[in-house]
Amino acid sequence: xxxxxxxxxxxxxxxxxxxxxxxxxxxxxxxxxxxLGWQAMAAWRDWPAPARWLRLRLLLALAxxxxxxxxxxxxxxxxxxVALLMLMLALxxxxxxxxxxxxxxxxxxxxxxxxHFLFSQEIVMAVFLGLAGWLITACFIDANHPGRALxxxxxLRRSASLLAQALPLAVLLFVLFPRIPGxxxxxxxxxxxxxxxxxxxxxxxxxxxxxxxxxxxAFRVEFEGDPPPPAQRYWRGPVFWSFDGRRWTTGWPGxxxxxxxxxxxxxxxxxxxxxxxxxxxxxxxxxxxPARAPANAYRDAAGSLRTREPISQRRAFTLSSVPDxxxxxxxxxxxxxxxxxxxxxxxxxxxxxxxxxxxxxxxxADVVTAALxxxxxxxxxxxxxxxxxxxxxxxxxxLFDTRAGFCxxxxxxxxxxxxxxxxxxxxxxxYQGGSPGLGDYLIVRAADAHAWAEVWLEGRGWVRVDxxxxxxxxxxxxxxxxxxxADEPVPYLARGGGDLLRRxxxxxDWANAGWNRWFLAYGPERQRDFLAxxxxxxxxxxxxxxxxxxxxxxxxxxxxxxxxxxxxxGIDPVQAAWLRLCRRLAAAGLPRRDxxxxxxxxxxxxxxxxxxxxxxxxxxxxYVAIRYRHGGSRxxxxxxxxxxxxxxxxxxxxRPARI
Amino acid sequence: xxxxxxxxxxxxxxxxxxxPPQTGPVRIHRRRLYILPTRGGAWFGLLLFTMLLGxxxxxxxxxxxxxxxxxxxxLVAMHHTHRNLxxxxxxxxxxxxxxxxxxxxxxxxxxxxxxxxRLAVAVAADDTVxxxxxxxxxxxxxxxxxxxxxxxxxxxxxxxxxxxxxxxLFPMGLFRAWTWIRLDQSVLVYPRPAGRAPLPPxxxxxxxxxxxxxxxxEDFAGLxxxxxxxxxxxxxxxxxxxxxxxxxxxxxxxRQETLWLDFAMVPxxxxxxxxxxxxxxxxxxxxxxxxxxxxxxxxEIPPDxxxxxxxxCLRSLxxxxx
Numbered sequence: 001x002x003x004x005x006x007x008x009x010x011x012x013x014x015x016x017x018x019x020x021x022x023x024x025x026x027x028x029x030x031x032x033x034x035x036l037g038w039q040a041m042a043a044w045r046d047w048p049a050p051a052r053w054l055r056l057r058l059l060l061a062l063a064x065x066x067x068x069x070x071x072x073x074x075x076x077x078x079x080x081x082v083a084l085l086m087l088m089l090a091l092x093x094x095x096x097x098x099x100x101x102x103x104x105x106x107x108x109x110x111x112x113x114x115x116h117f118l119f120s121q122e123i124v125m126a127v128f129l130g131l132a133g134w135l136i137t138a139c140f141i142d143a144n145h146p147g148r149a150l151x152x153x154x155x156l157r158r159s160a161s162l163l164a165q166a167l168p169l170a171v172l173l174f175v176l177f178p179r180i181p182g183x184x185x186x187x188x189x190x191x192x193x194x195x196x197x198x199x200x201x202x203x204x205x206x207x208x209x210x211x212x213x214x215x216x217x218a219f220r221v222e223f224e225g226d227p228p229p230p231a232q233r234y235w236r237g238p239v240f241w242s243f244d245g246r247r248w249t250t251g252w253p254g255x256x257x258x259x260x261x262x263x264x265x266x267x268x269x270x271x272x273x274x275x276x277x278x279x280x281x282x283x284x285x286x287x288x289x290p291a292r293a294p295a296n297a298y299r300d301a302a303g304s305l306r307t308r309e310p311i312s313q314r315r316a317f318t319l320s321s322v323p324d325x326x327x328x329x330x331x332x333x334x335x336x337x338x339x340x341x342x343x344x345x346x347x348x349x350x351x352x353x354x355x356x357x358x359x360x361x362x363x364x365a366d367v368v369t370a371a372l373x374x375x376x377x378x379x380x381x382x383x384x385x386x387x388x389x390x391x392x393x394x395x396x397x398x399l400f401d402t403r404a405g406f407c408x409x410x411x412x413x414x415x416x417x418x419x420x421x422x423x424x425x426x427x428x429x430x431y432q433g434g435s436p437g438l439g440d441y442l443i444v445r446a447a448d449a450h451a452w453a454e455v456w457l458e459g460r461g462w463v464r465v466d467x468x469x470x471x472x473x474x475x476x477x478x479x480x481x482x483x484x485x486a487d488e489p490v491p492y493l494a495r496g497g498g499d500l501l502r503r504x505x506x507x508x509d510w511a512n513a514g515w516n517r518w519f520l521a522y523g524p525e526r527q528r529d530f531l532a533x534x535x536x537x538x539x540x541x542x543x544x545x546x547x548x549x550x551x552x553x554x555x556x557x558x559x560x561x562x563x564x565x566x567x568x569x570g571i572d573p574v575q576a577a578w579l580r581l582c583r584r585l586a587a588a589g590l591p592r593r594d595x596x597x598x599x600x601x602x603x604x605x606x607x608x609x610x611x612x613x614x615x616x617x618x619x620x621x622x623y624v625a626i627r628y629r630h631g632g633s634r635x636x637x638x639x640x641x642x643x644x645x646x647x648x649x650x651x652x653x654x655r656p657a658r659i
Numbered sequence: 660x661x662x663x664x665x666x667x668x669x670x671x672x673x674x675x676x677x678x679p680p681q682t683g684p685v686r687i688h689r690r691r692l693y694i695l696p697t698r699g700g701a702w703f704g705l706l707l708f709t710m711l712l713g714x715x716x717x718x719x720x721x722x723x724x725x726x727x728x729x730x731x732x733x734l735v736a737m738h739h740t741h742r743n744l745x746x747x748x749x750x751x752x753x754x755x756x757x758x759x760x761x762x763x764x765x766x767x768x769x770x771x772x773x774x775x776x777r778l779a780v781a782v783a784a785d786d787t788v789x790x791x792x793x794x795x796x797x798x799x800x801x802x803x804x805x806x807x808x809x810x811x812x813x814x815x816x817x818x819x820x821x822x823x824x825x826x827x828l829f830p831m832g833l834f835r836a837w838t839w840i841r842l843d844q845s846v847l848v849y850p851r852p853a854g855r856a857p858l859p860p861x862x863x864x865x866x867x868x869x870x871x872x873x874x875x876x877e878d879f880a881g882l883x884x885x886x887x888x889x890x891x892x893x894x895x896x897x898x899x900x901x902x903x904x905x906x907x908x909x910x911x912x913x914r915q916e917t918l919w920l921d922f923a924m925v926p927x928x929x930x931x932x933x934x935x936x937x938x939x940x941x942x943x944x945x946x947x948x949x950x951x952x953x954x955x956x957x958x959e960i961p962p963d964x965x966x967x968x969x970x971x972c973l974r975s976l977x978x979x980x981x
Contacts, residue, residue, distance in 0.1 A: 103699035103832055107706045110729060114710050117721040129725055137732065137831075144832040145779045146795050158830060162735055169731030174723055184716045313718050520720045554734055561742040562689070567772030568801060 001097055004149045005142050006043040009102070010036055012135045013093060016112045017086055019128070023119065024083040025071045031064075035090040053094070061091055082115050102143040109136045121314070123515050134159050168553050174522070176531070176546035178539045181296065181524040198279040199237050199429050199449060203248040205394065208429065209384050209406035212480060214446040215491040217277055218431060219285055220513050222441040224271040230433055231476050232323045234288040234452065234464065235444060237430035238281075239302035243419075245343045246394065248412060248427045253335055257301035261328035263289060263461070269320040275516045278312045285430055285444075287321035288464065294319060295525055301335070302426065302454075303327055303462075316521030318529075329461040331424075336456055339424035347416065349396040354420030364423045364457055368465055371417050375410065375470040379403055382410075382472035384488050407475075410467040411451040424456035428464070433479040438510035447480050447491045574637050577644035578623050585616070588649035598623050611650050619644055678822070680843040684750040684770065687825065692838050694741050700833035703733065736831035743777050743827045744836050747798070751820055752805075756847035756973070758938070762809040763846045767823060769806065771798040779829040782806035784821040815850040815934065815977045849973045854936030856926050858943055861916035882906040886947050909948055917962045918944055918951040920972075934976050941976070945969040955979055 014036050021029045041047065050056070064087035065075060072080035089108055096105050113132045117125060138159035142150060198218060200207060219235075227233075242251025269291045276284065284290075284297055284305035293299050294317045297307045305319075342351075357367045381404040389397050395413050398405055405413075411427050418425035432450035434442035452466040469476045475483035484490045522530075536542050582592045582601075590608055592601045602620030606613035622640050626632035632640070678691060696704070707729055714722030752766040767782045777798045794806035812818060826837035882895055885905035893907040920940045925933040937953070944951040945964070952962035953972045958979075960972055 099832070100699065104702060107699075107703050110725065111706060111710065114713065114719075114722050114725050117719050117725070118717060121719065121721045125721055126724070129721060129728075133725070133728060140832065141830045144828045144830060145797075147779075148797075150778070162732060162739065162830065163728070165735040166728055166731030169734055170724065170728040173727035173730055177723075177727065179723075180715060181718075184712060315718075519724075522720055523718055550734075554738070557735060558738045558741075561738050562745060564775055565742045565745040565773045567746055568774055 001102070002149045003043050003046070007040060008142060008152075009096070009105070009139055010040045010043065010093065012109060012132075012139050013089065013105070015135065016109050016132050017089070019116050019119075020082055020086060020112075023079065024086060027067065027071075028083045028086060032086050032090045035094065039093050049094075057091055057094060061088065064088065064091070078118055085112060085115065099143065099146075103140075106136060106140050106143060109139075121520055123512065126515075126519075133163060137162055165557055169550060172546060172549050172553065175527075176536075176542050176549070178542050179522075179524045179527050198277075198281070198446060201238060201250060201281065203240055203408050203412065203427060203429055203451060204246055205386070205389055205398070205405065205409050205412070208408040208449050208451050209386070211449040212384065212406070212447050213489060213491060216446045217509070217512075218279070218444050218446055218448070219274055219276045220437065220441050220443055220516070221275075221287075221434065222273045222439075222517075227434075227442055228270060228287070228323055230478070232287075233433050233442075234450075234466075235285045235431040235434075235448075236288040236290065236304050236428060237285050238283050239300075239304055239454075240427040240429065241302075241338060243342065243412075243416065245346050245392070248415075251338070253301040253338055257335075259301060260299035261301065261303050261331075261462075263303065263322070263328065264326040265291065265322040266324035266326065267322060269322050271318070271320045273316060273318050273517075275314065275316040275513070275521055276311060278314055280310050280312055282307050282310050284311075284317060284319075286319050287323065288428075288430075289322055289325045289327060291320045291322050302428075304428075314516055314520050315523065316517065316526060318525070326460060327462040328456075329459060331456060331461070336424040339426055339456060340419050340422060342416065342419050347393045347395040349393070349400055350413070350416055351420045353399075354417045357417075358421040364421075364455065367418065367421045367423060368455055368457075371414055372465070372467060372470040375414075375467050380405075380410075380471045382406070382468065382475060382483060384484065384490065407468040408451045410471060411453050414453045414465065414467040418453070418455050426454050426462075428452050428454055432466075432476065435479065437513060438506045439513060441513055443509060443513075445491075572627075573641055574623070574626055574632070577641040578619075578627075581616075581619065581644045581647050584647065585649055590649075609649065612647075615647060619647065674839055675822070675841070678839040678841050680819075680841040682843045684748040685840050685842065687744050687747045687749065687838050687840075689745060692741060692744055692836060694737065694834050694836040696833060697828065697835050700733075703729075703833050707733070732831070733833055737834050739830050740827060740834040740836045743829050744780065744825060744838060746773055747771055747777065747780070747825070749823065749825060749840050749842075751823075751842050751844055753844065754820075754846045756849055756970070756977070757812055758849045759812050759815050759851040761812060763812050763818070763848070765808045765810055765820065765846075767794075767806045767808065768803055769796070769798050769825075770803045771800060774800050776800045776802075777827075777829075779827055780804075781826050781828075782808065783824045783826070784808050784810060810846070812846070812848045815848050815931075817845040817978070818848050819845045847974065847977055849977045850931065850934040850938045852935060852939040852942055854925075854927070854932065854939050856936055856940075858918065858940055859920070859924055861918045861949070881909050883909055883948060889947070916950075918949050919954060919962070920944065920951055921954040922956055923954070930979075934979060938973065938976055941969060941972045 017032060021033075042049075064084065068080050068084050068087070069075050071083065074080050075084060085108075089105070089112065092101070092105055092108070096102055110133070113129060113136075116128065134156070138152075138155040141155050141158050141162075198211060198216075221227075238250065240248035240250060241253050242249045270287065272287065274285065284294075284307060286305050289303055290299065290305050293305055296309075297305050297317070300306045354367075357370045360366075362370070383404050384406060386398075386404040386406060386409060387402060389402070391397065395416050398409050399413055399417075408429075415425040415427050429449075429451045431444050431448040432452075433448045434444040437443045450468070452464060452468065454462045454464055456462050466476065472483045481490050531537075531542060536545055578598070585605060586592065588609075590605050596604070598620040602617045605616045609616075619640070622636075623644075626637060626640055707726060710722065710726040710729070713719070714726055748770045750768050750770075752768060754763050754765055757763045765784070769780060769782070771777050779795055780798060781795045783794075794808065796804040796806050798804040810818070810821065820842045823840045823842070824837055825840060826835055828835055882898065883906065885894060885907050889907045895906045895908050898906050920937055922933055922937065925936045927933060927936065941951070941953070945966075945968075948964060950962045950964045951972075953960040953975065955975060958975055960968075960975060
């Protein structure tokens with residue numbers, strides 16, 4: 001293998017592996033880098049392979065397996081697999097000398113590229129795809145041109161041309177190849193990117209305010225009509241029924257009850273498209289109250305949407321919600337009993353307060369009002385930094401001592417008070433608000449995370465009560481940034497405002513939203529919808545259209561290529577002009593004999609027709625000079641063509657004379 | 660084993676029927692251009708299938724994008740590989756005669772009449788004849804390239820040019836396009852020169868009573884290298900210190916002795932050894948500048964000398980049929 005070819009291969013290998021370097025353990029990066037560097041030097045300096053390298057390589061391969069197992073506790077799965085792939089590729093490089101090995105290694109380079117997409121599918125990765133594909137394809141061409149290495153420019157040009165021709169086929173396949181939903185064999189437990197911010201499956205003081213410190217996008221929403229006003233933008237997430245004195249968790253109804261609650265819509269449903277960022281949880285966010293479940297999801301016992309698999313990829317859902325509703329007015333009594341349960345003891349002050357409200361002989365609605373009034377009138381503060389609560393009776397501590405908290409403090413304490421007063425109540429978590437992006441869509445960020453309460457009232461069913469709204473009404477109207485003081489650690493984008501950086505951020509988010517909406521979210525559902533609009537309602541018609549269009553594009557490409565390979569009709573214009581002159585002389589009765597060269601012919605013509613002897617002799621001499629001696633300059637050729645074309649034998653056509 | 664051999668023979672016969680010997684430059688036509696995936700192509704297909712399954716499993720849009728881009732690339736590369744040979748014209752330069760056992764150097768000339776260059780085109784002789792190496796070459800747009808193959812020659816006679824296989828893997832190595840071409844040309848193979856018998860004695864020339872030792876200066880024709888058997892009196896001693904090689908004087912003498920190389924007079928048995936011996940004698944006699952004639956059963960070449968005469972003799976030895 002020529003040195004340049006090998007160096008190019010190593011460079012491309014390094015490039016495709018580079019993004020993985022931060023994801024694998026340091027020793028894997030060092031090992032891979034060392035082998036690549038050594039191989040590059042060996043190719044450069046023409047070092048021979050070390051003695052007994054074959055056996056050593058086998059040992060190293062075994063060591064790689066052991067090392068990966070030691071690092072990850074497994075050799076399969078996404079992260080361990082990537083580490084192993086890198087190690088094996090580096091070792092494979094050391095034995096790549098023949099064409100066959102090159103083909104295998106280069107194919108695996110494409111495979112390494114695809115493993116990056118398990119970790120990130122941002123726009124920048126598409127750029128990486130293009131770049132890596134271009135360079136790997138150039139290496140393929142390089143590897144299949146034995147002997148003299150082609151110049152890099154030539155390789156890159158050919159590679160770009162091949163990919164450009166493959167692009168229309170790729171687009172057809174991407175759009176029309178029937179997608180099937182869901183994993184085929186289940187995802188490894190460590191799939192997807194790690195460390196995600198978002199709601200969790202339990203709530204305790206501090207859990208939501210931690211989420212609200214991030215600017216990360218939770219989901220984006222496009223409404224079919226106008227978006228609802230900010231006060232109605234409650235995005236319903238998991239509902240917590242069970243309280244153990246510290247934490248709120250899903251509890252029995254959320255986990256075991258299958259029956260979705262009935263509801264009576266009071267307005268027309270709002271339809272919208274929600275693109276959810278992966279959060280590795282099995283719930284969806286939906287505008288309160290989701291009217292029905294999309295495909296692959298269901299409504300749980302509290303009316304929230306859940307999926308069968310955790311969402312580890314960005315996914316888009318078409319949803320509809322009723323902002324005004326009566327939810328489960330005829331609730332089963334056991335469910336209501338469950339929604340009144342409290343731990344046996346703890347928080348005596350709060351219990352006493354609730355008992356006092358109930359003993360005033362007021363209805364449940366009055367108790368709700370009393371609690372909200374207390375939050376509004378007493379000096380409660382809405383803050384991201386409430387300070388930690390300690391000890392057993394944290395709700396008492398919050399209600400009667402610190403009086404500073406974020407939404408989860410208020411929602412939790414409120415539900416506790418309601419239950420203590422005998423009113424069925426539960427905690428709802430989700431998001432509230434959302435800010436407009438550059439297009440006509442809303443961006444809902446982690447900073448919009450929220451928790452509120454629902455109480456069950458006779459005849460009205462489950463009613464949303466947001467105690468945070470009593471403390472900080474501006475939170476509901478204008479989001480976190482509008483409700484917090486300047487000293488609060490509100491994330492930058494949640495602060496609002498319109499400076500350049502923020503506008504740039506919004507533009508970038510807009511690009512990302514389009515990317516997500518049109519490219520990443522193009523799955524089975526989106527494909528079905530999109531193709532149905534184009535008049536391809538089922539898989540059969542998809543396959544038919546795909547086959548026809550592929551064939552058409554292939555035929556087009558093939559035809560162009562064959563046309564390019566056609567023999568160039570190569571008659572020299574100088575020769576054409578001479579032949580025309582000969583035809584004219586033939587028409588004048590002096591045809592050229594097959595065995596006659598131009599000069600002999602001219603001599604014969606000069607003898608037979610003295611009237612045009614000088615012209616024909618001069619042209620014949622010039623023709624011979626151009627065609628057989630020097631090729632002629634551009635001016636000479638042009639002059640000859642002009643002269644020869646202009647020649648007319650005087651006297652016009654005549655019958656052939658016998659010579 | 661027998662079955663595979665029979666199968667192979669039948670395939671070969673079929674190929675030969677598909678590609679009859681053709682004269683002159685042969686254009687590679689679409690209908691005789693074949694294409695199949697290579698082993699690397701099969702591996703690539705397997706890889707793509709894996710990538711497709713992975714993309715489905717993870718519902719990974721960029722994964723789909725890469726997989727489909729590569730799928731498109733495979734289809735496009737197929738067309739490019741096919742195009743790389745299309746419309747090339749192939750001819751072979753006439754190959755000079757060789758002695759049996761010597762390699763015959765075959766120059767295959769490829770002409771690319773199109774406006775695009777054709778890279779990495781391989782020419783190989785078919786496996787029915789031993790070809791020692793195959794050549795890979797680039798052909799510029801509108802230009803030519805020459806591939807040299809060396810053919811093994813075993814027996815004297817006319818060796819038809821082997822079936823040529825023009826093939827290419829370019830650009831991706833996923834497909835191999837090829838065509839078979841049989842050119843209606845042959846190589847003349849002289850018998851292998853062999854045998855140790857000395858040259859037979861010369862008989863007096865056609866001119867009666869000539870002075871056999873005449874050394875007239877007017878007939879001096881030049882010097883040539885000394886060969887074994889040259890009479891010492893003809894050695895040109897003067898030039899020896901200068902050149903370091905022994906030279907002998909040559910005389911142009913129509914009355915020189917005439918040598919008959921006769922098939923019937925060759926000692927030894929079979930036809931081929933005799934032809935080999937005669938070939939060696941022809942070489943020897945030619946080297947010494949003797950006048951010699953050749954007698955084969957049913958043919959006689961009158962005495963003469965010089966390269967055309969030698970070639971004529973060798974040719975009749977090569978084509979001798981008993």
